[in-house]
Amino acid sequence: MSASLATLVYAFIGLPLIAIVLLNLPNRKFAEKLCIGTGLFVCIVQMATAVIAVLLLIEFNKASMSFSQFWDMHVADDAAYFSVDFLSAVCLFCIGMVGAVSFAAAGSTVRDKILNYTNMMMVLLLGMNGIALVTDLFSVYVFLEISGIASFLLIALYRDPVGLEGAFKYLVMSAIASAFILLGSGLLFLEFGSLRFVVLEEMLQAGVYNNPPLVWLALFFLVAGFAIKSGNMPFHGWLPDAQTGAPSPVSIMLSGIVEQMSGTYATMRLIDIFLLNKFTVVNIGMMLLALLSIVLGAIAAVGQTDFKRTLAYSSISQIGYIVLGISCGTVLGYVGAVLHFFNHSTFKSTLFANAAAVKNQLHSTHYDDLGGLQKQMPIAAATSVIAGLSTAGLPPFAGFWSKLLIIIAVWQTQGAFVASVALLASIFTLAYFLRIQHKVFFGPEKQRPAVKEPKDGIAIASIALSVVTIGFGILFPVLLLALQTQGVL
Amino acid sequence: MLQPIASLLTMGSGMNLLYLLIVVPLLLSLLCLILPRTQETLKGLLFLLSIFFNLVLSLGLFVAQDTTVLIPWAGFGMNLAIRVYAFSRFAILAAGCAFFLVGLYSLCFIKGKSYQGGFICFYLLLMSFANGVFLANNLVMLLFFWEAIMLVVFGMLLLIKRPKPRTAVKAIILNAIADFLLLLGIAITYSLSGSLMMDVISGLPVEGAGVVGFLCMMLGAVGKAGAVPFHSWIPDAADDAPLPFMAILPGVLEKLLGIYLLFRVCVDFYALQPGSVMSQLVMWIGALTLFFGIAMALIQNDIKRMLAFSAVGQVGYMVLGIGTALPVGIVGAVFHMLNHAMYKSSLFLAAGAVEKATGTTDLRKIGGLGRRMPITGCSFLLAGFAFVGFPGFNAFFSKDLIFDAALQTNVIFYIIALLGVFGTAASFLKVMHAAFFGPLRLPQGIQREEVREVPLCMLLPMFILAAGCLLFGLFNRLPLGVIQPLLGERLAGVEYAGWPHSMLLVLISIVCLLLAVGNHILAYRYTGSALKSVDHFRYIPGVRQLYDAAEKHYLDPYNLFLSLVKIYALVCSCFDRMINWIYDVLLVKMVSFLATNFHDFSDGSTNRYLVWTFSGLGFLAVLFLLLI
Structure with a gap:
């Protein structure tokens, strides 16, 4: 067991570091040829390792596995620095998956900056893996900053005006968020003397804290900070600009995983620790933010005139669903949120990959320039339909099940009204998705130079993700049963 | 001679030959359906064979003993159950004779028409389903055949292609409402009695849910018979349907079916008490139907339409008679059903002969046909005597029984019935006079020589039916001997055959007839036209507006x-x-x-x-x- 554990850590933290070093040793021309392959290798190994981690957890029948340093496996569980449990395993898998899609898309879209892109992607992967693995709040902050800086550089990869503008906005907002998170962590440290999740959980459960207002203040800062990071309304301002301005593969990363890892995942951990039925106001605050994001995000998405921008607003809305699931504070809502986390990674990556393909061919994602692409790009059109229906939560696609679980959980905890609002917003989801489909792929063909479907990584990735979406949707009852026998549900 | 057939039919208890009455016409009809269009002669032969076979079987059944057959089917009390007893024997024989005679006639009538194949097919289907209704001993089975007849009516009304099949739609909507009520009634009856077997259900009290059940089943029955408010498709069908359809369906079968079920409902299933509210209600339905039908018949200028309206009116007598719930009324009603079937089909067939000869039945275009078509005229007159209730003819006796019952219940019904006698007589005199007497008038484009008597196969059925009217009048012991046992013990040994008991009623009826004759003669003298002989009623202030409204279909419940x-x-x-x-x-x-x-x-x-x-x-x- 110990040997395999070491492998896990090397795969998640060591591999990106090693990749950076190895890629920058040879001369630039040679390294550029290796970039895509290396990136894909790292990501696929990460996915495989995440699966192995899950299997190991099931094998040893443990909720989590901890290890303190790379070289020392014989440390008590609660003192460990890194730890893998089911939630982080799912997140790590998603990171690997979206990373692989991003690299697949980068093959044809990022040409001269490929080495810079790969380096920064490795740093981004490292940062996000760190967020998923660490066991204390301060380390979360550290890895958050790492992934944040990598994101800024990636958004502004080409140093073009839109990219720079997006990166700047993200930077400003992230600065506020970082300040808040640091402040919240500091206040918690002041109160508890430790930031380790295990310690915090124990002390909160025992009720050992003298200064409740301090805890409230800390929670306020943390919730607000993570809400900015995950792009909830009304803290979303940076998100559409950053995603539209970023190069296509970076958009895939940002929308597919970065927002979720830096904002939503941390929120899930908070909920885990703080047993939020004691702090109902956090639930209510998160629920309100989530509802605002769901409804306004969807409505705003309907009014957009740009493919990628529509998808960006759609991300706001969908992450709203995840936060809504978390805000229930029940196991069902939690499971629904985790599943929607995974589903959002799949379908949003598919859609952004298709947007990358479209942009690659037409050098634009504005609706006025698109339309009638169905004939020329059948794979993109078909996979968009699948991803869109999954987004809107139509059976039998995967998105249906996770949304269903979330809405049931919301109905149980927060009443029928909130659940109906969340459900009705799905109609808007369908509306903006149909609008995308209508404006981009269906309809009459426009006068333009001939375009064709690029037979490259994007198409393969789209198809693979669609297969995952459908397969997950069909096999969902099996998964649910497995979760139940494992005692998760 | 018939005894072997009878014993053959009722032999065995499980799978006996009674089903032949239903199955054989059904199969032959399907055969006719799949035969190609060119094989019209073969279809005609099959048709003839089938109606003859049906007649023989029904004759055989008439002398057979009571039988019940039960084949379990869908469970929940829904079985294929057949019962042969007095009424079904009688009704199947009556229907079988009518099917044979009208079938013979229609074979000549429809020859060469575009709807020939379809008519044969539907006619055989109708025969099969009608036998099914009369044989059924299970309410669900009855309902099945009942609804099937509705579909056949729909199909028959679509035979003559029209751009918009309004009449067919009207017929199916009105029939469907009535049938839905019947279904409802059957459900309530089932819940009250706990059985769907028709020989088990008996004497349910008409109170509480029983009122609703009785009302629904009763409306379903009178709806099929064509009483108000389910009547209004019949006059329209006179214009739109092939004439033999009018003779067999509104003329014979609908009355047989409707009155059969009404009899079962009022006498067997529910214990309808004389003078009760429900009894009064049924009588009022009868009286209204009577009054309305005859009043509308009075002003028609087309033979077929007049006959159709009077077919509605005559149902009123039967419903009135059964509604009294008195043995004398019920016997009269069933007798009148038989009589009406005879004279009305004969009259319709004569109208068909006129149509065949001249191409129209509109009395404004034709007239004085008596010399060119003496046998048709003769038979029309003979059947007409029965129609108006001339003493000595069959309908005279049946109407007299109904009058007796009406008078026993309430004098108002009697007065309405007498008005009916007057109206019937006046309308018949008008049509008879205009169509067959006076100078010859023909539509444009038809020469005098072209108008000649119709072939024998058409003349024979109408004449047999007309002669039967006289026969059943002179020897009314013959039909009444079959009808009276239907009531069993309720009859209390009273004998209705022979000359009516009350001379007073006879005299009053005769006075009514004489008044009608007098009215006709005076009006003819005054106006000089037979067609205008009732116009002085038509244009009475107040009545005139009502008639105008009715002519414009404002009063049509549909x-x-x-x-x-x-x-x-x-x-x-x-x-x-x-x-x-x-x-x-x-x-x-x-x-x-x-x-x-x-x-x-x-x-x-x-x-x-x-x-x-x-x-x-x-x-x-x-x-x-x-x-x-």
Whole structure:
């Protein structure tokens, strides 16, 4: 067991570091040829390792596995620095998956900056893996900053005006968020003397804290900070600009995983620790933010005139669903949120990959320039339909099940009204998705130079993700049963 | 000679030959359906064979003993159950004779017409289903055949292609309403009695749920018979359907079926008490049907339409008779059903002969045909004597029994019935006079020589039927000997055959007839036209407006129903449009308004985004402060 554990850590933290070093040793021309392959290798190994981690957890029948340093496996569980449990395993898998899609898309879209892109992607992967693995709040902050800086550089990869503008906005907002998170962590440290999740959980459960207002203040800062990071309304301002301005593969990363890892995942951990039925106001605050994001995000998405921008607003809305699931504070809502986390990674990556393909061919994602692409790009059109229906939560696609679980959980905890609002917003989801489909792929063909479907990584990735979406949707009852026998549900 | 057939039919207890009455016409009909269009002669032969076979079987059945057959089928009390007893024997024989004679006639009538194949097919189907109704001993089985007949009616009305099959739709809607009521009634009856077997259900009290059950089943029965308010498709069908259809369905079968079921409901299933509210209600339905049908028949200028309206009117007598719930009335009603079947089909067939010869039955175009078509005229006159209730003819006796019962219940019904006698006589005299007497008038384009007597196969059935009217009048012991045992013990040994008991009633009826004759003669003298002989009733102030309204179909219950449907449809369509508007206009406008504003609001300014962020933070802070 110990040997395999070491492998896990090397795969998640060591591999990106090693990749950076190895890629920058040879001369630039040679390294550029290796970039895509290396990136894909790292990501696929990460996915495989995440699966192995899950299997190991099931094998040893443990909720989590901890290890303190790379070289020392014989440390008590609660003192460990890194730890893998089911939630982080799912997140790590998603990171690997979206990373692989991003690299697949980068093959044809990022040409001269490929080495810079790969380096920064490795740093981004490292940062996000760190967020998923660490066991204390301060380390979360550290890895958050790492992934944040990598994101800024990636958004502004080409140093073009839109990219720079997006990166700047993200930077400003992230600065506020970082300040808040640091402040919240500091206040918690002041109160508890430790930031380790295990310690915090124990002390909160025992009720050992003298200064409740301090805890409230800390929670306020943390919730607000993570809400900015995950792009909830009304803290979303940076998100559409950053995603539209970023190069296509970076958009895939940002929308597919970065927002979720830096904002939503941390929120899930908070909920885990703080047993939020004691702090109902956090639930209510998160629920309100989530509802605002769901409804306004969807409505705003309907009014957009740009493919990628529509998808960006759609991300706001969908992450709203995840936060809504978390805000229930029940196991069902939690499971629904985790599943929607995974589903959002799949379908949003598919859609952004298709947007990358479209942009690659037409050098634009504005609706006025698109339309009638169905004939020329059948794979993109078909996979968009699948991803869109999954987004809107139509059976039998995967998105249906996770949304269903979330809405049931919301109905149980927060009443029928909130659940109906969340459900009705799905109609808007369908509306903006149909609008995308209508404006981009269906309809009459426009006068333009001939375009064709690029037979490259994007198409393969789209198809693979669609297969995952459908397969997950069909096999969902099996998964649910497995979760139940494992005692998760 | 018939005894072997009878014993053959009722042999065995499980799978005996009774089903042949239903199955053979059904199979032959399907055979006719799949035979190619060119094989018309073969179809005709099959048809002839089938109606003859049916006649022989029904004759054989008539002398057979009582039999019940039960084949378990769908469970829940729904079985294929057949019962042969007095009424079904009688009804099947009556229907079988009518099927044979009208079938013989229609074979000549429809020769060469475009709907020949379809008519044969539907006619055989009708025969099969009618036998099914009379044999059924299970209410669900009865309902099945009942509904099947409705579909056959629908199909028959579609035979003559019209751009818009209004009559067929009207017929199916009215029949469907009546049949739905019957279904409802059967359900209630089942829940009351706990059985669907018709020989088990008996003497349910007409109270509580029984009132609803009785009412529904009764309306289903009179609806099939064509009483008010389910009558209005019949006069329209006179214009739209092939004439033999009119002779067999409104003329014979609908009365047989409707009155058969009404008899079963009022006498067997429910214990309808004389003088009770329900009895009065049934009598009022009868009286209204009688009055309305005959009043409308009076003013028709077309033989077929006059006969159709009077067919509606005559049902009134039968419903009135059964409604009294007195043995004398019931016997009279069933007897009248038989008589009506005979004379009305004969009259319809004669009208068909006129149509065959001249191409029309509109009395404004034709007249004085008696010399050119003496046998048709003779038979029309003979059947007409029965129709008006001339003493000595069969309908005279049956009407007299009904009058007796009506007078015993309430004098108002008797007066209405007498008005009916007057109206019937006046309308018949008008039509008879205009069509067969006086100078010859023909439609344009038809020469005098072209109009000649119809072939023997058409003359024979109508003449046999007309002669039968006289026969059953002179020897009324013959039919009454079959009808009276239907009532069993309720009859209490009274004998209705022979000359009526009360001379007074006979005298009053005769006076009514004489009044009608006198009216006709005087009016003819005065106006000089047989067609205008009743116009002085038509134009009485007040009555005239009613007639005008009726002519324009304002009083047609179907139209009233349709206008209700239209109002309902209007409301629904408004509602639907409102919903559509909400979805198609309001929601779209709202969303696009919101989306556009939102789009304008996110203008890419970092300052603005920061303001949002901080207002969001403020909101969160306030929330935290409020809720802690």
